[in-house]
Amino acid sequence: MDFNFTEEQQLIQESAREFATKIIAPLAGQIDAEDKIPAEILDGMAELGFMGIPFPEKYGGSALGYEYYVLVQEQIARASAGVATLFSVHMLGADAISIFGTEEQKDRYFPDICKGKLHPSFAFTEPETGSDPKQLVTTVTQDGDYAVINGVKRFISAAAYEGPIVVFCKDTEVGGVSAYIVDKLCPGYSLSPAWEKIGGHGSPIYDVYLKDVRVPASNLLGQRGQGFDILLLGIAFGKIGTSTIALGGILAAYEDAIKYAKEKLHRGQPIAKFQAIQLKIGHLAAKYHSTRWMCYRLGTLANDILSRRSSDWRQFEAEAALVKGYASDTAVEAAKLSMDVHASYGLTKDFPIERVYRDAIICPQIEGVSDMQRIIFAGSVLF
Ligand SMILES: Cc1cc2nc3c(=O)[nH]c(=O)nc-3n(C[C@H](O)[C@H](O)[C@H](O)COP(=O)(O)OP(=O)(O)OC[C@H]3O[C@@H](n4cnc5c(N)ncnc54)[C@H](O)[C@@H]3O)c2cc1C
Numbered sequence: 001m002d003f004n005f006t007e008e009q010q011l012i013q014e015s016a017r018e019f020a021t022k023i024i025a026p027l028a029g030q031i032d033a034e035d036k037i038p039a040e041i042l043d044g045m046a047e048l049g050f051m052g053i054p055f056p057e058k059y060g061g062s063a064l065g066y067e068y069y070v071l072v073q074e075q076i077a078r079a080s081a082g083v084a085t086l087f088s089v090h091m092l093g094a095d096a097i098s099i100f101g102t103e104e105q106k107d108r109y110f111p112d113i114c115k116g117k118l119h120p121s122f123a124f125t126e127p128e129t130g131s132d133p134k135q136l137v138t139t140v141t142q143d144g145d146y147a148v149i150n151g152v153k154r155f156i157s158a159a160a161y162e163g164p165i166v167v168f169c170k171d172t173e174v175g176g177v178s179a180y181i182v183d184k185l186c187p188g189y190s191l192s193p194a195w196e197k198i199g200g201h202g203s204p205i206y207d208v209y210l211k212d213v214r215v216p217a218s219n220l221l222g223q224r225g226q227g228f229d230i231l232l233l234g235i236a237f238g239k240i241g242t243s244t245i246a247l248g249g250i251l252a253a254y255e256d257a258i259k260y261a262k263e264k265l266h267r268g269q270p271i272a273k274f275q276a277i278q279l280k281i282g283h284l285a286a287k288y289h290s291t292r293w294m295c296y297r298l299g300t301l302a303n304d305i306l307s308r309r310s311s312d313w314r315q316f317e318a319e320a321a322l323v324k325g326y327a328s329d330t331a332v333e334a335a336k337l338s339m340d341v342h343a344s345y346g347l348t349k350d351f352p353i354e355r356v357y358r359d360a361i362i363c364p365q366i367e368g369v370s371d372m373q374r375i376i377f378a379g380s381v382l383f
Helices: 008-035 039-046 067-077 081-100 102-114 227-263 275-306 312-349 353-365 368-381
Strands: 121-123 139-144 146-157 164-173 175-182 190-192 203-218
Touching: 008 039, 008 067, 008 081, 008 353, 039 067, 039 081, 067 081, 067 275, 081 102, 081 121, 081 164, 081 175, 081 227, 081 353, 081 368, 121 146, 121 227, 146 164, 146 175, 146 227, 164 227, 175 227, 203 368, 227 312, 227 368, 275 312, 312 353, 312 368
Parallel strands: 121 164, 139 164
Antiparallel strands: 139 146, 146 203, 164 175, 190 203
């Protein structure tokens, strides 16, 4: 057990912090207002090698472990949850192709994914199902060398960017779920207007309409009927990103509370002198440190799965659920504590906590709501 960063981990954390502070943070209010990420941010992340951080060098990746991804994502999320959400989804779609894709599929997509020219998506939610993907009704049928997909996917992130989207479909011929890689914006692919949501701006979500979308049968990801396994492991990897969006929010809440407590004066003294404020800072510190070590460990568990040091996918899925549920709910608690330090000023757009608070509320509801995460983990120890 070693709780110290290596020199390389420290370097990447510092470079992510510098990029987030100098390039993302000054634009965070604009991203929130416009629901759009300026290209210079995504280009800058790609230049630093972040878009392909855990993927092999032969595909243009940085060949670093998932703990590096967590260190980078934490700092990005500290500056903007919207940018971090897009980054998380980019990795979610890429992870599924990286783990289950053929060499040909990886060669086709990864160089541009790692350069940030393509942003993958991952589509399981539908109007009739979120928490229970076994109920999905999007269909795939075979037509010669082609697979034909029809259905509606709901709340899909990064759906308007070019790139592959992993679509989960009911495959009645084999009696299960199959996953297909579709090129976004292809014929038959269209989008609803972006949903208006409370936070996470910069990463809009859409309904994706798939009408007779034809893809070569070779776009199948994994085996026919294996889609549910791909979905579960893919989402488990996705939870590394979502947990770390929450972690970055907690860090923002914590650091902003410290800053405000030192600046705001009452009778000529900073409010930091009040014990009630000190208690809140103490609670925030505990929330930050407990969550960060859970997230860093989840990154190393992902490495274990991929390097086959562990083959217990189900245990990894349970651990990812545990961390995601905890980190998400803790982000909401931390945002509330920091808001209480700021009091009424925190409700105004003059202070970042107003945005951090709205962003935090997103975390427990996405990629499986928090209660479902606890139920998943409980299942791993009870049955
Ligand atoms: C910002 C954002 C980005 C998103 N991005 C994507 C994306 O890229 N791709 C994608 O596919 N989806 C995406 N989603 C959708 C998201 O993952 C789902 O909305 C989420 O999984 C929850 O599903 P639901 O909203 O349908 O909730 P429901 O399943 O309707 O759940 C409602 C409530 O019922 C409870 N509940 C449901 N079933 C059970 C049960 N069996 N036992 C106990 N309680 C239960 C839940 O805990 C919850 O409290 C995104 C959503 C948002 C807001």
